[in-house]
Amino acid sequence: MLLSVIGAIILGFPIAFALAGVATLYGLALIGPFVGNIFMLRLFQVLQDYILIAIPLFVFMGVVIEQTGIASQLYRTVLEWVGHIRGGLAIATVLAATIFAAATGVVGASVVAIGILALPQMLKYGYSKPLTTGVICAGGALGILIPPSIMLVVYGPTAGVSIGALFLAAIPAGLLLSGLYVLYVSLLCHLRPEEGPAYKGEPIPWTKKITDAAVSILPVGLLILAVLGSIFFGLAAPTEAAALGAFGSLLLALVYKKLTLRSLFEAAYRAVRISAMVYMVLIGAGFLSAIFVRLRGGDAVAHLVAGLDLPTWAVILVMLAVVFILGMFVDWIGIVMITVPLFIPIAKALGLDLLWFSMLLIVTMQTSFLTPPFAYTIFYLKGIAPPEVTTWDIYRGVVPFILLQLLGVILIGFFPEIVLWLPKILGLWS
Template sequence: MSLNEVYAILMVCMLLGGVIIGFPVAFMLGALGVLFGTLAYGFNAASYQAALSTYGVMSGWSLLAIPLFVFMGVVLEKAELADRLYTGLRLLLGPIRGGLAISTMALATMFAACTGIAGASVIAIGLIALPSMLRFGYDKKLASGAICAGGGLGVIIPPSIMMILYGPQAGVSIAKLFMAAVFPGLIMAGLYIVYMIVICGVKPQLGPPVFKEEAAQYSKKDIAKLLLVAGVPPVGLVIAVLGSIFFGWAAPTEAASLGALGALIITGFYGKLNLKMMKETVFSALKISTFIMWLVLGAKYFMSTFNKLGGGNLIGDMLLSVDLGPTGLLILMLGLIFILGMFMDWIGILLVVIPIFVPIVKTMGWDPLWFAMLFCITLQISYITPPFAYSIFYLKGIAPPDVKLTDIYRGCIPFIIIQFVALLILYLWPSLATYLPAIMRS
């Protein structure tokens, strides 16, 4: 083994060690890239490579979609459409067993398509739905699990920030990734809803019907109006954004611009558009976008040095040398992602691992879109898998004191199992990921 390959292995070990200790992932990635680049090739070469990487990231057209989609999501969140829509769904479905949990998942699915960010969905839906479910006697574990799992749909349902980052790293069209994610995302949401219907049917005490007196105060016309006013504009915006991509009328970045403009129009329609709201929205979107871009930049520094040292080829050759067959190799690769997701930020995992996995995917002849969906679903599972579980800690931060961390952990277990079922379904029927991209107009 050469000295450069030893450096590459040390980079990975120090990265994992630093993340476990608690160092910020973005700065850990960047520092290791510059440090080992200097050790191997000298400071001038390392600094020159860092400058080229910075220019490459900041001038990337496709990454411009990130702040635009983030802005769209934050604007729609400020419009308080989730609160209005949940009220309508609660009145419509509340009188049936598990109705509030089903309403929560339906809201999460819609909100995922509006934001593309899991954290925003978990917090927004948790603040709206959790107090309501607890007030009507819902099981704390079921309520917590539904919110955490539903919030994580923002990772897979387009327009997803994960897909925008995945595309350039894997050399795959972001537009095709968006289309590939539609059916897997909807299937996962459907499986969640089926589970809640079944479990609340078998154990009514977990999700009892809400008091019919509340629904009796509203006519069917009032409920329909509330659902139409709160639901149609954002759903129409999402359809317009994805439709423009599907029919080839706009690239993802251009569609993101359309989404941002449409979100402002919808917010004005709801009477929430004002200077204070715009200031808060711009600041919030800037914070989220800056956080993502720092991670992208740090990962670029890291991977530039890592690949130059031969680390990518070393790990790829090690994986291909394992005599497990195609299915065994796929399980091994997804298993590594699952384990890394327990300890690392998903953006860091994606940006570091994908450049290593892409040559393996090509060698094995796997469809890149199909593998991308398997990869993203596996990475999504990390959102509710301890110890590094974003959604769980987001929800705990806004949950009432009587909702313990153990309640949230236990509530997430059935949904983790469902995510693995969704992974198996996609493995058995790859066309779920490849059909829409195949018929879309480029």
């Protein structure tokens, strides 16, 4: 079944129809017409899941924020603070993308918004094309990890792990990756100054820096605090917090004088399209999972792995390798729906901490946005890049950041408290 799904995706079928189609064929062949009842039950489970309502709300929040022009103000403000050092434009891009990721939770919005702002600036001041494209892709990909993240909202119910605990664990994980990116850029540009020369702009008074930070970063920070804080302190469920975030994004748009009927319609339309795509994949994956479980596939995989007689660390490496390889061909939704129902029972059988193991999977899964040939960030950036920036430039640019992501996985693997300390302190994980 797994090979059939991957084959269908490689042949060009949309992932939702690949999942549902394979489930239908195997279901009819091995179960019979009764499979229709199984599909209807699973369909209602997905559509009645209260937590999943957070998906269209978070998407709407991200789209509205993208349209307000907050990203451009964020970038300019961060550039004022760090642009004067070597690699400052690239570091500003990573930092702005990190803040923007926490406000949107949508990779496409982050890559496009940051790319439109940062790409011309870095090329203008002589930054190498691989470094320029790499930091934009890697920074934009943080949008799927740093809360509020759609990936975490989908992953939580699938794995049976609290979304609040995942949000808390993902904050230090995302900041770890962001810090690794900044450290890499700084070292590279000091060792090879031609990669990222210092930005030679006019000196900016401290009063302007502080004022710009208050105008551009503070409102976004308050919105993030309202969304995440309401979840962490038990004031709201993730779905209610998503509604609060969507409402807050409209207030921001109103304050920035960007809220019009046309912009509101476009934001709603884009949010509906993206959410419908996510729901179609969830429904298709639900069908496949139902058939797989009905045919005792999960038990077979668990017995197979248990029978390998490998040490625990080797089993973890095998599972992470599967996720990494799938990331080259399948998007994150497909990876979640294909691997999580198989791997979580194995992790339980091995006695692993599910939150720690989940973060290993999620950070590894994030590499799917950078690993060729099917890397969404590369496609997004290529769509807005000038002709002189080739796909090969982008491929070369993302390789160091893929390695940095894997280094992040290793650090989380050896030091679980990186992701566990915050959920434990706030009592969402024991």
